[in-house]
Amino acid sequence: MKQTLEEAAYDYATNKTKFRKEVLKEVDSDNYVSRKSDCMEDFQCGAEWHAKQSPWISVEDRLPKESGWVFVAGGRNPYRALFYCAGLFYSDVTLGTFDSGVTHWMPIPSFDEILEANRDVLERIKEKGD
Template structure:
């Protein structure tokens, strides 16, 4: 089960923060959580590439300026594949701009 922001804050404060620092730390914790929530999960290929042979989500910007979103593999050497489409570096048709890892799902939830 996921923790709420309030539960996560309380748990952290109880473990690591003295009672004198509670109010100021609580506000800082919430501000950090809000900042993190606003961050994009997409990673620019100019900043970082996934590990080789990794399944990821990725975006393709086509030469006519529209974008496509795909699930596929990054093979390395700027080569990507999705549903029998291979995207090569320096393609005149489109280029990969961003990627993000496929999230792992928690299988500990028993219904």
């Protein structure tokens, strides 16, 4: 069973503060509850940061909201574009052949999004005069 972020943070904080209290003898009883709460918050912030680092979205987390072309990973031929419709990833718009092995997907960025993401590279090229 998959844990929620809150459950994982609670388990992490409990184990971390228990170790610090019982083994390292670092945490006094007055400070223990506050330290555990801070530890949970830090864990959740780190997990949320990590989730934003990859553009790939697990099909277990969510599927595309609308039909259309998306990049996919996993399945018969990883790293390609497939058409998404009605909960399945199809190899063409005729919806004739679908691939059930897809594990991750991401929206295909617009040209403007690609330009914005690479603005610093374009500025460096402009400065060099290439």
